[in-house]
Amino acid sequence: DTAVSQTPKYLVTQMGNDKSIKCEQNLGHDTMYWYKQDSKKFLKIMFSYNNKELIINETVPNRFSPKSPDKAHLNLHINSLELGDSAVYFCASSQSGGQKDGYTFGSGTRLTVV
Amino acid sequence: GESVGLHLPTLSVQEGDNSIINCAYSNSASDYFIWYKQESGKGPQFIIDIRSNMDKRQGQRVTVLLNKTVKHLSLQIAATQPGDSAVYFCADQGGGSYIPTFGRGTSLIVHP
Numbered sequence: 001d002t003a004v005s006q007t008p009k010y011l012v013t014q015m016g017n018d019k020s021i022k023c024e025q026n027l028g029h030d031t032m033y034w035y036k037q038d039s040k041k042f043l044k045i046m047f048s049y050n051n052k053e054l055i056i057n058e059t060v061p062n063r064f065s066p067k068s069p070d071k072a073h074l075n076l077h078i079n080s081l082e083l084g085d086s087a088v089y090f091c092a093s094s095q096s097g098g099q100k101d102g103y104t105f106g107s108g109t110r111l112t113v114v
Numbered sequence: 115g116e117s118v119g120l121h122l123p124t125l126s127v128q129e130g131d132n133s134i135i136n137c138a139y140s141n142s143a144s145d146y147f148i149w150y151k152q153e154s155g156k157g158p159q160f161i162i163d164i165r166s167n168m169d170k171r172q173g174q175r176v177t178v179l180l181n182k183t184v185k186h187l188s189l190q191i192a193a194t195q196p197g198d199s200a201v202y203f204c205a206d207q208g209g210g211s212y213i214p215t216f217g218r219g220t221s222l223i224v225h226p
Binding site: 004031033040041042043044045048055090092094102104105106107108 | 122148150152155156157158159160163201203205212213214215216218219221
């Protein structure tokens with residue numbers, strides 16, 4: 001079983017559209033994250049969320065919003081997509097803030113905005 | 115971890131050589147450090163971690179060294195194999211934050 005799974009793996013869409021990326025973890029972790037990786041491989045935290053607290057990176061546009069129906073899922077909604085949103089988006093999860101065995105990442109969603 | 119420059123640093127080695135990948139971090143309050151390996155088309159994968167009360171930790175073919183004085187972290191890979199070819203990231207966290215800061219990454223290329 002895949003520990004952290006995200007769908008879709010590839011997403012091509014036009015500017016201005018609204019899209020969602022889904023993420024599920026079966027590790028029983030208490031915290032989930034969304035990261036954006038640009039073309040130069042830089043990983044940037046977007047959101048961190050557990051059932052108590054949502055932490056938003058203040059540099060993330062409010063067109064991006066996380067939605068968590070339960071502790072095993074953290075979906076990413078993106079409104080009014082822009083060309084600059086093209087990147088690979090990674091979901092991750094951790095237990096106890098990640099200070100034990102780090103973070104488990106999904107395989108990524110490559111978003112291309114045309 | 116800290117971003118250095120606009121281009122992904124690259125380390126090329128021959129199969130069987132030892133590899134050393136370096137990383138600098140800037141947060142003096144960081145107390146937990148992790149190395150990740152990212153293969154093409156995949157997400158980052160945990161390799162090894164170290165806490166600030168240690169200066170060295172060994173795993174299978176990998177060793178992480180931590181120098182808190184100069185805020186420097188290194189990953190040593192012994193007898194590097196073609197399967198080790200990937201991008202390697204360091205991450206640090208601490209100071210009350212449970213969100214890691216990732217470095218820029220280093221691309222390791224292993225030639226058979």
